[in-house]
Amino acid sequence: MPHPTLVTDLCGVRLENPLVLASGILGVTASSLLRVANSGAGAVTTKSFSVDERPGHKGPTILSFGAGLINAVGLSNPGVDAAVAEIRAYKAISRTPIVASIFGRTVDEFGAVAERAAAAHPDLIEVNVSCPNVAAELGTPFEADPATLAAVTRKVKAAARSVPVSVKLSTNFGFLARAAQAAADAGADLLTAINTVGPGIVIDTNVRRPVLANVTGGVSGRAILPIAVRAVFEISRAVRIPIIGTGGVASAEDALQMLMAGATAVGIGSAVYDHGVEVFAAVGRGLTAYLEREGLDRLDSIRGAAHVA
Ligand SMILES: Cc1cc2nc3c(=O)[nH]c(=O)nc-3n(C[C@H](O)[C@H](O)[C@H](O)COP(=O)(O)O)c2cc1C
Secondary structure (H helix, E strand, C coil), X not given: CCCCECCEEECCEEECCCEEECCCCCCCCHHHHHHHHHCCCCEXXXXXXXXXXXXXXXXXXXXXXXXXXXXXXXXXECCHHHHHHHHHHHHHHCCCCEEEEECCCCHHHHHHHHHHHHCCCCCEEEEECCCCXXXXXXXXXXXXXXXHHHHHHHHHHHHHCCCCEEEEECCCCCCHHHHHHHHHHCCCCEEEECCCEEEECCEECCCXXXXXXXXXXXXXXXXXXXXXXXXXXXXXXXXXXXXEEECCCCCHHHHHHHHHHCCCEEEECCHHHHHCCCHHHHHHHHHHHHHXXXXXXXXXXXXXXXXXX
């Protein structure tokens, strides 16, 4: 039996392994994304960026509550020009694929950011239509209405030219399969699922107030793994395009669940807070050990395995 490989084809992009740094975890700077790439990630995703710089919400913006994280960072980012400069700097020093995560306040703004992001030649563009923490300023997330979701997807696809486009969904609106279908029909090349769950609230009982300055925040990490696995399972039944399964993954066992639910690649976010960037190499080693134990030479053998009756 040859040595097993974790090499993954994601819409024609070659990943050394299926593990992808999730958006928002380590910013947009080339240096921090490079650190993750050099720690064994198969690809890295930037923090979501918009046309203009955004300061984000006041602190506290993030809290570990024992079973995961709750955050309301508020999509703080340096704006598209600074983000594009970082993507170019990263591409000059790393061969690990980079995903540019974008968002806008309007359908047209999504197109404008996508066009400028595409000029820096990221390997993929991810469209954040599902952040639950900015509704007060940006309105209900675009994914909440399938027609709007389709319009955003079409706009970004046209602007992205040859760069494959992923639409990032959440489970926060209760019609995931329909949303996935709308994005796929509008031309999405792949989907990322899921964004944070909620919103939720954590109360500091000493001061009898919500901990986050924004009051509510999106829930991620351990607590959401079964929800994320269900989301990937459901989406992979609804559409035929690849999925980056994201949410609560911290171990090889968790990643295997995502792959068996039908994910092609696996996002890791909150686990970086708990385990550091070493989590990528550790999960990668665990996946290789699993393949060896099972006598398999590639992950394709188990992708979607949980669907077989
Ligand atoms: C602090 C923090 C910031 C985040 N920022 C973004 C963001 O800018 N864009 C985005 O699409 N998702 C963002 N997310 C969501 C993650 O990319 C991911 O979808 C979610 O946390 C579930 O994965 P996890 O449980 O592995 O963290 C953020 C999550 C956290 C914890």
